[in-house]
Amino acid sequence: MKTEVDLVDVAGGNLGSVRRCLDRLAVPYNLVNPSNPPDGTRPIILPGVGNFGAVMENLQKDGFDRLVKNLVAGGTPYLGICVGMQILFDWGEESDSAGLGLLSGKVVKFTQGKIPQIGWNRIECADAQQTTSKPWPAGYVYFVNSYVAQPDNSQDILYVADYFGNFCAAVRRGNICAFQFHPEKSGPFGQTLLTRWLESVSVGGANNLKKSDEDGRVARLSGGGKC
Amino acid sequence: MLTKRIIPCLDVRDGRTVKGVNFTNLRDMGCPVELGLMYESQGADELMFLDITASVEGRAAMLEFVERVADTLSIPFTVGGGVSSRENVTDLLNAGADKVSMNTAAVNRPELINEVSTQFGSQCCVVAIDARKKDTGDGWEVLIKGGRETTGLDALAWAEECAKRGAGEILLTSWNRDGMQNGFDLEMVKAFSESLPIPVIASGGAANPESFVEVFQKAGADAALAASIFHDKLYSIADVKEAVKSAGISVRD
Numbered sequence: 001m002k003t004e005v006d007l008v009d010v011a012g013g014n015l016g017s018v019r020r021c022l023d024r025l026a027v028p029y030n031l032v033n034p035s036n037p038p039d040g041t042r043p044i045i046l047p048g049v050g051n052f053g054a055v056m057e058n059l060q061k062d063g064f065d066r067l068v069k070n071l072v073a074g075g076t077p078y079l080g081i082c083v084g085m086q087i088l089f090d091w092g093e094e095s096d097s098a099g100l101g102l103l104s105g106k107v108v109k110f111t112q113g114k115i116p117q118i119g120w121n122r123i124e125c126a127d128a129q130q131t132t133s134k135p136w137p138a139g140y141v142y143f144v145n146s147y148v149a150q151p152d153n154s155q156d157i158l159y160v161a162d163y164f165g166n167f168c169a170a171v172r173r174g175n176i177c178a179f180q181f182h183p184e185k186s187g188p189f190g191q192t193l194l195t196r197w198l199e200s201v202s203v204g205g206a207n208n209l210k211k212s213d214e215d216g217r218v219a220r221l222s223g224g225g226k227c
Numbered sequence: 228m229l230t231k232r233i234i235p236c237l238d239v240r241d242g243r244t245v246k247g248v249n250f251t252n253l254r255d256m257g258c259p260v261e262l263g264l265m266y267e268s269q270g271a272d273e274l275m276f277l278d279i280t281a282s283v284e285g286r287a288a289m290l291e292f293v294e295r296v297a298d299t300l301s302i303p304f305t306v307g308g309g310v311s312s313r314e315n316v317t318d319l320l321n322a323g324a325d326k327v328s329m330n331t332a333a334v335n336r337p338e339l340i341n342e343v344s345t346q347f348g349s350q351c352c353v354v355a356i357d358a359r360k361k362d363t364g365d366g367w368e369v370l371i372k373g374g375r376e377t378t379g380l381d382a383l384a385w386a387e388e389c390a391k392r393g394a395g396e397i398l399l400t401s402w403n404r405d406g407m408q409n410g411f412d413l414e415m416v417k418a419f420s421e422s423l424p425i426p427v428i429a430s431g432g433a434a435n436p437e438s439f440v441e442v443f444q445k446a447g448a449d450a451a452l453a454a455s456i457f458h459d460k461l462y463s464i465a466d467v468k469e470a471v472k473s474a475g476i477s478v479r480d
Contacts, residue, residue, distance in 0.1 A: 016297065016321070016323050017297065017323065017325065020297060020298055020323070021301065023298075024301070049347075049348055049350060049351075050347060050348035050350070051348060113229075114423075114424060114425055114426045114449060115424060115425070116349060116350055116395055116425070116426075117229060118350070118395065118396060118426050118449070118450075119229050119230060119231075119232050119272065119426075119449070119450065120229070120230045120232065120272055120479040121228065121229045121230065122228065122230075140230065140479040140480075142302070142303060143229075144303075144350040144395075145350075146349070162228050163228075163229055182303075184301070185301065185302060185303045185325065186301070186302075187267070187301050187302050188301070190301065191301065
């Protein structure tokens with residue numbers, strides 16, 4: 001049986017397409033929000049599109065942002081999509097406001113090319129994150145973004161892509177994983193990536209996470225942790 | 228590197244796909260959901276569904292149709308045609324459309340663009356512009372109501388205003404070329420691609436894979452949209468991608 005996930009439904013936008021994609025993958029999900037909060041026993045998926053500040057504002061209702069942050073800091077697997085990735089960082093230029101600060105770095109506007117970047121771009125796994133046993137495959141995924149994350153720790157970068165220069169297309173650090181692109185709109189390859197993540201956080205994968213915790217490789221809150 | 232997008236466009240009326248020549252003389256082309264799925268499997272990068280239903284009943288059917296498409300496809304799709312208000316946009320996005328394309332309504336009330344982009348983000352806000360060469364030969368003018376009405380608006384100035392108001396993309400249709408299958412309007416697409424800070428989808432006139440090569444290479448389009456050449460099975464998406472790729476242009480394989 002596939003691992004059940006908690007899907008955050010307060011950040012708007014692409015929730016519907018993520019739900020449909022999970023349906024296609026036959027992954028059971030539970031919608032979580034301030035009135036039905038996650039308890040940390042299931043991996044959390046936080047999709048989001050639109051404005052960084054607006055997404056943060058929606059999350060802040062009833063302290064939901066702190067709840068999610070504490071669970072993720074405590075080891076609950078997290079997958080952020082699009083703005084769900086951006087809000088992991090300390091600060092976003094779009095609204096000049098703070099993110100969750102689970103990863104150290106900022107989110108800034110593209111400085112070249114048409115903005116937003118819209119369309120399919122090729123992503124490749126960063127050398128530091130590639131594994132031979134279960135590789136993160138390269139391929140084309142669908143992007144719609146004007147802003148990109150700049151992690152302070154380059155080893156957090158999972159995937160890179162090129163839009164008038166290399167940019168961070170995905171991050172992974174311990175139990176935290178996030179895609180700037182839309183796996184739910186990226187055809188079969190996008191579903192492969194979602195499955196790849198789901199496998200890494202399923203029961204066997206969670207044990208692996210614990211092992212890496214003992215190795216000291218699981219997420220350490222950057223900047224001393226502010227939660 | 229960001230790839231150039233190939234976008235089949237399906238005109239939908241009462242749940243069927245139709246395609247017009249110069250916006251009239253509609254021919255029936257088959258079930259749009261099936262066609263959409265076939266194009267996705269052929270490698271289409273996105274799909275565009277243009278609702279040409281006029282009736283109120285047709286509107287409700289369109290929302291059900293959009294839900295079926297969203298359930299079925301795993302690539303992005305845009306819905307346009309007759310979008311007249313923020314409520315229309317909200318309904319279509321809620322039904323599962325990734326983007327909504329606005330045309331006449333945006334010309335009549337440009338604030339609609341600001342409202343949609345502020346509420347839902349620029350990423351879902353496409354402004355479609357039907358443009359025709361001015362009689363003076365100097366630039367292009369905006370047509371509305373499916374090409375039936377001239378506005379006197381300069382199309383490039385209007386596109387620039389749309390971008391400022393928060394549009395994420397411009398879908399630029401050449402009224403002179405639409406349905407004619409004699410190639411995209413390279414001069415017009417080039418002028419828009421070079422001036423606008425947002426992506427331009429070229430539309431109208433695709434005749435063969437070479438048309439796509441030209442519009443990317445010579446006119447700098449970010450994406451190109453076509454209907455007849457795909458629906459008539461003159462060429463597949465794969466044929467077009469192969470030609471574009473062999474010309475050294477980056478496409479998703």
